[in-house]
Structure formats: C-alpha cells, structure tokens
Amino acid sequence: MKIDAAKVIVTSPGRNFVTLKIMTDQGVYGIGDATLNGRELSVVSYLEDHVLPCLIGKDPRRIEDIWQYLYRGAYWRRGPVTMRAIAAVDMALWDIKAKMADMPLYQLLGGRSRDGVMVYGHANGADIEETVEAVGQYIDMGYKAIRAQTGVPGIKDAYGVGRGKLFYEPADAALPSLTGWDTRKALNHVPKLFDKLRATYGFDHHLLHDGHHRYTPMEAANLGKMLEPYQLFWLEDCTPAENQEAFRLVRQHTTTPLAVGEIFNTIWDCKDLIQNQLIDYIRCTIVGAGGITHMRRIADLAALYQIRTGSHGATDLSPVTMGCALHFDTWVPNFGIQEYMRHTEETDAVFPHDYIFRDGLLHCGETPGHGVDIDEQLAARYPYKPAYLPVARLEDGTMWNW
Template identity: 70%
Template structure:
C-alpha cells in the first residue's frame, strides 16, 4: 500500500481551520487537523513545501517510521509549526489504519477505559451577575465541570469573556489588537468570583479557572492559596510556561491543583514538570504536540507520576482534532477531563462527525477511524481570512503576557 496523494484544505466557516487529507492507492483516506491559531499559513507552507513531497509513495501503515522520519529528519526539531504539521500527518495515518482494521480508533489504541468522557465547558460573563447566569445555563445543560472566567472591574477586556451575545473568539482582528491588563485588579477580584459561585451552587460541581500565563510565580502562588477554600478542579496556565522551575515555587505555597500544556509541543516541554510532580494535569494537544504517536508517550510518562490528561478543546482546534482527542480520552488510563468549547452549526456541517455529546459527557462513536470527515465542496465556500491573537499591555504601557 502506498500514499498517492496528500493535500491541504484551508477553510473559514466562522474561523480558520487547516486540514490535511492523505489518500492511498486503495482509495482509503484519512484526515488530520493542522490548525495553529493565528499562524495557519505557516503550517500550510511547511506541509506543502517540505513534508508532503516526502510523504508521497510511502506505506501509510508505517506510522512510527514516518513520524521518526519527519521528526528526526528535520534537524530543526520541535516548535509549534513543525509539530502541528507532523500531528496532521500522524492523525491522518491513524485514521487510515483504523479504517483498514474496520474499527474505531479507540479500539486500535487498546480499547476503552471508561464508559463516557467527562468534559468541562466555559461560563464567562462581563460581570459577576452574568457569570453566575452562565454557570446556571451550563448546569441546565448537564455539565458537572465548569471553567469560570469573569470580567474584571476596571479592565475593558478580559480573556475568555466575549463581546455581547457572540461566542468568544480571541483571534479577533486582521492584525494583533491591544488589550490592557492589571494583575492587581485581577488578584483582588477573582477570589470573590469563586466565593459567589460556591455560595450559590455548592460543592457538587467541579470548578476550573484559566489564568492564561499572566502571573509571576509568587503571584500565582498567592492566587492558588486564595482559591484553596473553593476547592478548584484546577488552576490552569498560572505562569508563562517556558520556565518549568516556576511551578516549583507555586507548588511550595498552594494545594490548588495545577494544569498546563496547551502551548507545549514536546515531551521535553513538560518532562521536568511531570517527573517532579509539579503539575496535576497535562494539557498538551494532539494537534500541537506531534499527533497521537507523541501524545501517547507524554500520557504514558505522566501516568508514572499520577499526572492526568486534560486536553485543550477550544474552537481553535477543528472537529477533526476533537474526534481524535475523544478516541484518545476513551482509551487513555490516566484520563482527567476534556475541554469542550462547542463548534458552531456551520463548522459541524463542514466537518460531519460521529462523536456525540450528552449532558456533560462525550462518547467518540463507533465509526471506523476517528469518525470525522470534511465536506470539501462546503469547505471551499468559506475562504481563509487572516485573524490574529491579541497582545497585552500593562496599564503603564509595558508589553505583557497575553
């Protein structure tokens, strides 16, 4: 069996998605997500100019050898562009292999380890009252785990909080927009938000929070300690993630569980965090961390140190990635939770899928492969539109972490 064709499909049904489709000489095809939010065309170029020409003619069943060829053979290893492109190839090949075996992907990985997949949604509001209302709506939909983000008094725009009734989409402009941030205002207000949520909804729901890399280690330690009475499921991305030593200081001061990893591309980005048990959940995604082949290694390594998975699942990952992630979630022994930021009806039309959601839980479906396809004719109706993530400045004008 040989790969005879591979092509990149770029579409924008409400936001940009990049999809790789690999076809074999037997007519079997697989697809993989190659979306890198705000840098989509960089991955397209890497695939079309460098990886696809070297992929044609190879045996699609040799997933491991192909992965090693593109990882080791590049010399310039790791990084978000290269690992996202490699992930697209890897997921498409796993899709093909599972289709050839006539079984859903989770069976090929080793079979299911649970009956359903716990997921968390976002409850975002411009102020405390609207945030509490968002939690009520999430509870009505059956969610047992909810990420809380709230507008901060005195700050015009806050991460995770949408304008008006629109769904939140951070990549909101052709070129990076500028937002203003105040750590002091944030730290003074956020504990009040969680106090109010617990007061109204009690202790029977899991609460999560995303700091989005904006604090120093000692500030993150303070926040974690302030949030301890409210028993968070996790505090996510508390500091800029490049310095793994930062988490040591946070860990010394708080028992609030810590999660990180959506910006990681390699096991080496999180190796010390995991082996030193400085985090509780690893959030590296299949699309940005080299595909199923590499994320399996991360998850297996994490299991040795009681670290569980918690895949990033915002809409900057296409339904193709969500489908692959849910099969992985169904199988992986050290599963923690799956993020769910629902795609629009328009996006779901472009990417028909077998996975199903019901009252706070997912199942991946029984369709051979990862169960997600792409309607190419429909995708062609939504041309690419450049959209960049914002940047942050402190109130005095200093550039800060977004």
C-alpha cells in the first residue's frame, strides 16, 4: 500500500481552515487538520513545499515511522508550524488505518472508556448580567460545564466580551484589532462574576475561567485564592507558561485547579509542569501537539501524576480536529473535559461529520475512521481571507499578553 497523492485545501466558511487530504493507491483517503489561527499560510507552505513531496510512495500504515521521519528528519524540531503539519499527516494516516480496519478510530486506540465526552461551552458577556444570562442559556441547552468570561468596566474590548451570540470568534479582522487590559480592574471584577453565578445557579454545574496569560504569577495566585469559594473546575492559562517555575508560586497559594497547554506543541512543553504536579489539566490538543500519536504520549505521562486531559477546542480547531479529539477522549483513561465552541452552519456543511451533542456530552460516531470528511466543491466556494487574532495593550500603550 502506498500514498500516491496528497493535497492541501484552504477554505474559509466563516473562518479559515487548512485541511490535508492524503490519497492511497487503494482508493482509501484520510483527512487531517493543519489550521494555525492567524498564521495559516505558513503551514500550507510547510506542507506543500516540504512535507508532501516526502510522503509520496510511503506506506501509510507506518504511522509511527512517518511521524518520526517528519519530526527527527526535519532536524528543526517542535514549534507550532512544524507540529501542526505533522499533526495533519498523523490525523490523516490514523483515518486511513481506521477505515482500512473498518473501525471507528476509538476502537483502534483501545476502545471505549466512557459513554460520552463532557464538554464545556463559552459564555461571554459585555458585563456580569450578560454573562450570567449566557451561562443560563448553556444550562438550558444541557451543558454540565461552562466557561464564563465577562467584560470589565474600564477595559476596552477585553477578550471574552460577548458580541450578541453564544460563541466568540477571536480572529476577527484583516489586521489585528486592538484590545485593552488592566489587571487591577480585572482582579476587582472577575470574582464578582463567579459570586453572582453561584448565587444564581448554585453549585451543580462546573464553571471554568480563562486568564489568557495576562496575570503575573502573584496576581494569578491572588485570583486563584479569591475564586476558591466558587469551586471552579479550573483556572486556565493564569500566567504565561514559558517560565514554568511560575506555576509553583501560583500552586503554593491556591487550591483552585490549574489548566494550561493550548499553545504547547510537544511533550517537552508539558514535562516539567506534569512531573512537578504544578497543574491539574493538560490542554494540548491533537492539531497543536503533533497528532494522535504524540497526544497519546502526553496523556500517558500526565496519567502517572493523576493529571487529566482538557483539550483545546475553540473554533479555530476544525471539525476534523474535533472528530479526532472525540475519538481520543472516548478512549483516553485520564480524560477530564473537552472544550467545545460550536462551529457555524457554513463550517459544518463544508466538513460533514458524525459527532453529535446530547445531554451535555459529545458523542463520536461509529463511521470507520475519525468520522469527518471535507466537501471539496463546497470548500472551493469560500476563498481564504486574512484574519488575525487581536493584540492587547495596557492603558499606557505597553504591549501585553493576549
């Protein structure tokens, strides 16, 4: 069996997606996601110019060997571009293998560990009242877990502010839009949101919050402590994770569970945080961290320390990643939760899929493979449009984390 062709499909049904299709001499094909939000075309070039020529003629069943070939063989290891390209190949090859085996992907990984995958949705609002209302809408839809973000008085367009709909598309302009940040104002405001949420809805639902890398370690520790009475499921990205020692400081001060990893690319980004038990949930996902092959290694390392998975699942992760993630989540023993920001109808139409939402859980389907395809004719109707994530500045103009 041989790979005889491969192509990259760029489409923008509401937002940009980069998709890889690998074809074989036996007529079976596989689909992978390679979307890197705001930097999409760099992965297109990496794949088309440097990866696809090396794949032609290879045996698609040798998933591990091809992974090692692309990772070690490039010499320039790791990083978001390289690891997304490898992830796309890996997803497509697992899709092919599962189709050949006539099994849904989770069966190849080791079979079902649970009935369905608990997901959390994003509730956003311009102020506390709006966010409380948005959380109520998710509760009404059956969600068991909800992430809550609110606008903060005096901060212009901070991340998470609602725009009149349930989900939020961060890559919103042809050049990066400018948002503001002020930690003092946020620290005074965010605990009030959770106070109101618990007073309104009680403690039956899981609540989550994303700090989006914007606090210093001591500020993050302070926030974690202030949020303790509201028993969050997690506080995410409370401080930047380049210096991982920072998490020790946060950890020493608060029992609020910590999650990190949506911008990590390999097990090496996770290793010290996991082995020092500085986090509770690891947020890497299939597309960001080298595909199913590499995510398995990360999850297994985390399991040794009772750290659970909580994979990134914003709208920039295409339905292809979501399909793979749900098969992974259905199998992985140390599953925690899965982020689920719904895609638009246009996106769902371009990527026909068999996963469904029922009673707060997502369920992967039983179609052989990962269960997600691409309608190429429809995809061609949505040409690429440059779209950037915003940038953030403090009141005095200083660039800040986003």
